[in-house]
Amino acid sequence: MDPVTLIFDYLFTIQAFLLIFVIVVLKGSIKFVPQNRAWIIERFGKYQSTKEAGLNFILPFIDRVAADRSLKEQAVDVPSQSAITKDNISLIVDGVLYFRVLDPYKATYGVDDYIFAVTQLAQTTMRSELGKMELDKTFEERDLLNTNIVAAINSASDPWGIQVLRYEIKDIVPPNSVMEAMEAQMKAERVKRAQILESEGDRQAAINVAEGKKQAQVLAAEAEKAEQILRAEGEAKAIIAVADAQAEALRKVGEAANTEEGQKAIQLDLATKAIAAKEAIAKESSVVLLPDNGTDASSLVAQGMSIINTLNKKQG
Numbered sequence: 395m396d397p398v399t400l401i402f403d404y405l406f407t408i409q410a411f412l413l414i415f416v417i418v419v420l421k422g423s424i425k426f427v428p429q430n431r432a433w434i435i436e437r438f439g440k441y442q443s444t445k446e447a448g449l450n451f452i453l454p455f456i457d458r459v460a461a462d463r464s465l466k467e468q469a470v471d472v473p474s475q476s477a478i479t480k481d482n483i484s485l486i487v488d489g490v491l492y493f494r495v496l497d498p499y500k501a502t503y504g505v506d507d508y509i510f511a512v513t514q515l516a517q518t519t520m521r522s523e524l525g526k527m528e529l530d531k532t533f534e535e536r537d538l539l540n541t542n543i544v545a546a547i548n549s550a551s552d553p554w555g556i557q558v559l560r561y562e563i564k565d566i567v568p569p570n571s572v573m574e575a576m577e578a579q580m581k582a583e584r585v586k587r588a589q590i591l592e593s594e595g596d597r598q599a600a601i602n603v604a605e606g607k608k609q610a611q612v613l614a615a616e617a618e619k620a621e622q623i624l625r626a627e628g629e630a631k632a633i634i635a636v637a638d639a640q641a642e643a644l645r646k647v648g649e650a651a652n653t654e655e656g657q658k659a660i661q662l663d664l665a666t667k668a669i670a671a672k673e674a675i676a677k678e679s680s681v682v683l684l685p686d687n688g689t690d691a692s693s694l695v696a697q698g699m700s701i702i703n704t705l706n707k708k709q710g
Contacts, residue, residue: 422454432498434461444498463498467559470509472516474565477524479532485524486567491516492560493551500555508554512547516561519546529568536563 426449427433433445437457445452452458474488493512495501505511523542524532532539540561547558568576 419454423451425450425452425459430465432463432465432495433459434463434498434502436460441499441503461498461502463495463501465495465498467492467494468509470513472513472520472561475517475521477521479524479527479529481528483529483572484569485529485532486565487520487524487563488565489516489520489561489563491547491558492562493556493558495555496557497555500553505554508556511554512551512556512558515547515550516543516558519543519550520561520563522546529572532566539563 425433425445427445427447429447431447433450435442435445435452435457437453441460442457470491470493472489472491474486477485477487479485491513495508501508520543523539523546527535527539540563543561544558547561551558
């Protein structure tokens with residue numbers, strides 16, 4: 395074979411090798427970190443840098459990705475465990491822990507397994523917080539209990555670069571004997587509330603009946619009062635009307651008596667009444683004494699006129 399050809403083949407092989415080497419080097423040096431993730435880079439076994447999302451470069455064969463940490467919020471089940479309350483009641487409690495990695499460096503080098511560590515810390519903190527509360531408070535103040543657990547875990551997990559966002563208790567299961575006692579207490583409480591409501595209803599009904607009777611009596615008295623007032627006003631108006639009518643009649647009689655025809659009419663009326671009176675006397679008695687001129691109509695009229703004149707003079 396021609397030496398020139400051998401040289402060209404050798405050079406071609408070297409170029410191909412160099413090209414493959416360059417491609418491998420570039421592939422090993424270029425790293426694309428996904429969103430919400432962080433890569434811990436070590437150089438010769440020592441921490442070198444933290445690569446965040448996007449395009450990053452490392453030295454191939456020298457640098458390596460030691461850890462891949464997720465920066466997303468994570469939810470971890472806290473296994474069921476036994477805890478004793480302040481009043482010595484044993485409870486079975488479990489929950490859910492929500493946290494995220496704030497510092498990938500601390501999460502990698504500050505603790506061996508941060509998920510296991512934070513879960514264990516949540517369990518121990520939950521037992522400690524439940525030991526400070528009585529049984530009734532554990533059901534009534536779950537929010538306060540969750541808040542206290544989160545605060546205690548955050549203060550302890552700061553060296554690990556972990557932030558606990560929320561802790562939620564899923565179930566609190568007391569012993570069967572406590573459950574039966576609680577059910578009996580709840581039943582007694584319901585019976586008590588029912589009796590109180592019934593007695594309140596009876597009391598309110600009695601109050602309503604008494605109030606109704608009182609209002610009825612008040613309304614009846616007011617109606618009777620109004621009726622008496624109206625009757626009195628009617629009687630007063632009737633008396634005034636009768637008096638006005640009598641006054642009007644007397645006025646008209648007086649006006650008629652001042653005339654000549656009126657005087658004659660009065661004389662005639664008096665004579666008629668005098669005769670009628672004597673007739674009545676004659677009917678009542680068997681003996682009637684009359685003056686000499688007692689049967690004279692003119693004398694009777696004269697007597698009546700004298701009486702009228704006497705009355706007029708007294709009035710004048």
